[in-house]
Amino acid sequence: MPTQSRRERARAERHELILRTARELAESIGWGAVTTRRLADAIDYSQPVLYGHFENMNAIADAVAIQGIEELIAVLRVARTTAPNPAAGLSALAKAYLEYASNHPAVYEAIFVRPTDLEFASADSPLLLKTAFAEFQAAIEPFAAGDDPETLTEVLWSALHGQATLAHARRLRPDQRDGRVELLVARLSGKNSPPSAK
Amino acid sequence: MPTQSRRERARAERHELILRTARELAESIGWGAVTTRRLADAIDYSQPVLYGHFENMNAIADAVAIQGIEELIAVLRVARTTAPNPAAGLSALAKAYLEYASNHPAVYEAIFVRPTDLEFASADSPLLLKTAFAEFQAAIEPFAAGDDPETLTEVLWSALHGQATLAHARRLRPDQRDGRVELLVARLSGKNSPPSAK
DNA sequence: CCAGAAATCTAGCAGCGCTAGATTTCCTAG
DNA sequence: CTAGGAAATCTAGCGCTGCTAGATTTCTGG
Numbered sequence: 001m002p003t004q005s006r007r008e009r010a011r012a013e014r015h016e017l018i019l020r021t022a023r024e025l026a027e028s029i030g031w032g033a034v035t036t037r038r039l040a041d042a043i044d045y046s047q048p049v050l051y052g053h054f055e056n057m058n059a060i061a062d063a064v065a066i067q068g069i070e071e072l073i074a075v076l077r078v079a080r081t082t083a084p085n086p087a088a089g090l091s092a093l094a095k096a097y098l099e100y101a102s103n104h105p106a107v108y109e110a111i112f113v114r115p116t117d118l119e120f121a122s123a124d125s126p127l128l129l130k131t132a133f134a135e136f137q138a139a140i141e142p143f144a145a146g147d148d149p150e151t152l153t154e155v156l157w158s159a160l161h162g163q164a165t166l167a168h169a170r171r172l173r174p175d176q177r178d179g180r181v182e183l184l185v186a187r188l189s190g191k192n193s194p195p196s197a198k
Numbered sequence: 199m200p201t202q203s204r205r206e207r208a209r210a211e212r213h214e215l216i217l218r219t220a221r222e223l224a225e226s227i228g229w230g231a232v233t234t235r236r237l238a239d240a241i242d243y244s245q246p247v248l249y250g251h252f253e254n255m256n257a258i259a260d261a262v263a264i265q266g267i268e269e270l271i272a273v274l275r276v277a278r279t280t281a282p283n284p285a286a287g288l289s290a291l292a293k294a295y296l297e298y299a300s301n302h303p304a305v306y307e308a309i310f311v312r313p314t315d316l317e318f319a320s321a322d323s324p325l326l327l328k329t330a331f332a333e334f335q336a337a338i339e340p341f342a343a344g345d346d347p348e349t350l351t352e353v354l355w356s357a358l359h360g361q362a363t364l365a366h367a368r369r370l371r372p373d374q375r376d377g378r379v380e381l382l383v384a385r386l387s388g389k390n391s392p393p394s395a396k
Numbered sequence: 397c398c399a400g401a402a403a404t405c406t407a408g409c410a411g412c413g414c415t416a417g418a419t420t421t422c423c424t425a426g
Numbered sequence: 427c428t429a430g431g432a433a434a435t436c437t438a439g440c441g442c443t444g445c446t447a448g449a450t451t452t453c454t455g456g
Binding site for chain 3: 007045046047048049052
């Protein structure tokens with residue numbers, strides 16, 4: 001192992017340390033309070049070190065977002081493919097999505113809420129977004145009936161995104177999280193209101 | 199008219215000037231760029247004058263949000279009550295909501311996106327939120343069937359909110375805005391996929 | 397062991413929200 | 427009509443932000 005390699009390894013480790021710390025900080029104090037000074041302090045280096053790894057503060061949040069969307073894709077895929085049938089798959093995927101958003105609000109914010117240049121910036125991020133989108137589409141497509149599957153997918157994703165963000169902003173009744181997603185899935189998949197009461 | 203009154207009138211005018219200017223600035227350059235210095239410059243006063251009218255910058259955005267939600271409520275009510283039947287009313291309300299969000303993105307952001315203390319802060323703002331919520335509920339309630347109307351309302355509102363925010367972030371196909379809302383409304387109201395194709 | 401390269405830090409800039417204290421403007425009483 | 431005091435307004439500045447140039451330290455290869 002040449003010296004060069006050890007340096008590179010140390011550098012890569014610190015790169016991960018920055019990301020991990022940024023993520024932890026964001027989850028505990030919110031992105032708005034994750035400043036270069038605080039982050040540098042937390043990793044025990046001076047601010048300029050951060051700029052040796054990332055172009056700016058925004059790029060750090062973007063990198064956390066990319067890690068997050070990879071996790072999210074995996075979670076969605078497991079939820080969907082583990083289910084015994086399409087209806088259960090759709091329901092599991094929807095619940096898994098909201099659960100991820102609820103358990104990792106700062107990461108979710110980094111991915112989908114924060115004003116991001118991530119759209120067309122990094123070369124691989126649009127691909128990841130497309131992959132995530134494909135998970136939604138695979139889950140809802142069996143219920144497309146005569147409608148355009150892509151449009152239906154956008155409707156599903158938007159509906160879940162809305163529930164995630166409004167729930168996080170405490171604008172929806174917390175105890176009804178499951179009720180909302182179940183009702184949404186039921187109506188979107190066409191299996192509508194139960195025969196009569198209950 | 200005693201002197202006191204003229205002063206008060208001038209003060210009220212400037213109050214409105216601040217709000218109007220803040221709103222215009224936000225719509226043209228985004229809330230992130232609406233700073234106390236820029237806003238003060240735009241109204242041709244120094245920064246401290248702003249603090250004679252509002253507690254802080256956030257309170258200005260909150261005030262814009264309150265103006266906005268009043269507008270939005272009126273828009274929703276007209277859309278809903280003008281329609282000839284419940285189905286048309288729901289559709290009109292949904293489209294009006296998305297249109298308002300699209301036409302006044304900064305105001306929409308002030309109301310529903312910006313991290314706000316508006317929840318329990320101002321005395322009248324929760325009432326306004328409840329009133330807006332009631333509009334949604336009135337529109338969707340006829341289609342509740344056996345389901346809880348409040349939950350269904352939360353589902354509707356969340357779904358529209360998601361479409362509004364993701365569309366603004368350019369993460370949904372712009373040309374499919376109407377298609378999405380129509381599909382959403384159709385599925386939520388139980389009038390599902392057309393008999394066969396097309 | 398030592399020169400040069402690489403890594404890291406110190407110190408600083410401009411802009412942010414916000415405010416204390418100086419200054420100006422205005423109203424009123426004599 | 428003017429003097430004085432209250433009200434309105436501004437200047438200047440604090441501590442924070444993201445970010446960077448240049449000094450300094452650390453490490454590496456000859």
